[in-house]
Amino acid sequence: MYYDLNVPYSANNRELQRTLAFLAELGYNSVALDHTVSGQVPANITNQIPSPLPFSVPASLQVLRRCTVHLSDPSQNHRLNSISSVYDVVALRPTTEKCLMLACQAFECDLISVDLSIRYPFYFKHTTLAVALQRGIKFEICYGPGILNSDGGASRRNLISNATQLIRATRGRGIIVSSEARRALACRGPADVINMAVLWGLGQERGVEAVSREARSVVMQAEMKRRSYGGVVDVVYGGERNETLVQEENAAKVKQSRSKRKAEVLENQGEEVGDSPRPISKREQKRQAKKARLENAKAQEPQAKNVSVEEPAVEGDSHAQLLPNGYVG
Template sequence: MYYDLNIPYAADNLGELKQTLAFLAELGYNTVALNHTISGKVPENITNQIPSPLPFSTPPSLHILRRCTVHLSDPAQNHRLNNISSAYDIVALRPTTEKCLQQACLGFECDLISLDLSTRFPFYFKHTTLAVALERGIKFEICYGAGILNSDGGASRRNLISNATQLIRVTRGRGIVVSSEAKRALACRGPADVINMAMLWGLGQERGGEAIGREARSAIVQAEMKRRSHGGVVDVMYGGEKPERPAQADKVAKAKQGKGKRKAEVLESQVADGYVSPKPISKREQKRQAKKARLEHTNKQEGEAESTWKDRPAPEASAPPEPLANGDGG
């Protein structure tokens, strides 16, 4: 699955947004995050500015998320950042100064740190600072849309390549998410093109695929865990409720159960009649049964012979010869 976690949402340009989402679906993306930007002080009452559902039809294969990006220029004015996560699916910070970047990495609760790499930074990225954010599970986002459009004569493209190379070198390629930040469909690129672009910045092919796949999914899952659980520890996935089954499903289940019973009865009758062997007989059992049959046959023959001898009639005794009369034969 491929992810694009930064598509700017503009209520006055819904026609272009609809074309962009349709084009992303054709390119092969599965999940897209619509982005609302807050500049300056975070309002007290935070409401989601992205309607759900959207006022136009979206491709059925595309999963839409809602994201909020806060521009950090003065950390003292952004003490309500923790309340944003309850209204949006993803919370991202875009620091503009080195002090804001340090505080975003060390203390602020967010899911992404999205740096505007198309501008020139007056400071260098430090591994010790960014490593703390990586240990907290925060991802760093690289947006390539400004470098694709290149509306300022090539300066944004040069800055994007230089800053992205430096960020990948400092983070050692870990925790990088690549998004488009495309305001028009013309700035979108397919997953294979994004991987090739990341390879030019110094990110390997495997890490480039993870930047629009596994790493982006990890940011979404962690953001959901923060909303649904306490400290990311306890999450009730299923409370044991038994779902209600429609009447038609019950009829089908009973019919299958009755069919299974009839099939079992037929099988038992076949086994009893000798048509089906319920269990294969081993060689040892075959020898034992053959020996038992021989013994029974022998015993039967001996019994028949003995009964025949007993039932045989006794021979009749012959009468003794009569004595000869006197004078006979004289």
């Protein structure tokens, strides 16, 4: 998946829909619309990017909402933690060396985006940027201002020089590349972005990661900060039953009960009309035949068992006995 995490948002920008459609054609899967905040962060923070957007977006394109805070005075930006609960990605754009140092060491953000199209009076130091890399904060290079330049090529020269210096200071780690394109003409495909990264000295593999894996890690870390405790503990599944599954089970039970009631009604109607009984199974036929045989056998037994046999009595001798040979003894 390819990411472009910086597309400036404006409510009156008519080119935005065309830009998003063109990025989808170039092969990008996720795009972040950027809202810029300059000066002091307001107390009541609301997301200025509507969801859903007032125009149609390609179905293959995931649209994220991002906020970039321009840091010129560190004392005026003490509400940075509350922005992460409103936007999907929070980025800082420091304009001075002190703000860059504080953004790397203390401020909570997901991304540090430095405007590389201008000339800075200081150098990017490895000791300063390494602290941000240890905290999991990435650095962003935006190529859009260097492509459509109207200052005679100065922004393009500054972009190449600053990007080379930033890659040298970070050792090529934690770099993502975005467009910051206000028009579709400034957008470039992922392969062109990788070639530009190679030109700046990033390397082929790191260039691919700059538009895919590194950008995805920014989005995932920002999501973990919003929905988990301290960005460490997250409850993925708490044992809750899926609502669709429960609805399907209830529908199946209702259907089964209806079919059962319908069968009972049809059976009762058949008994009332006088339909022929159901055929008897072979097992039931054998059982009935065996029962009939036993009843016939009992009826044919001799009934003499219940009649007693009387012995003949001899006259004149009440104590006479009948011998086995027939004589009276």
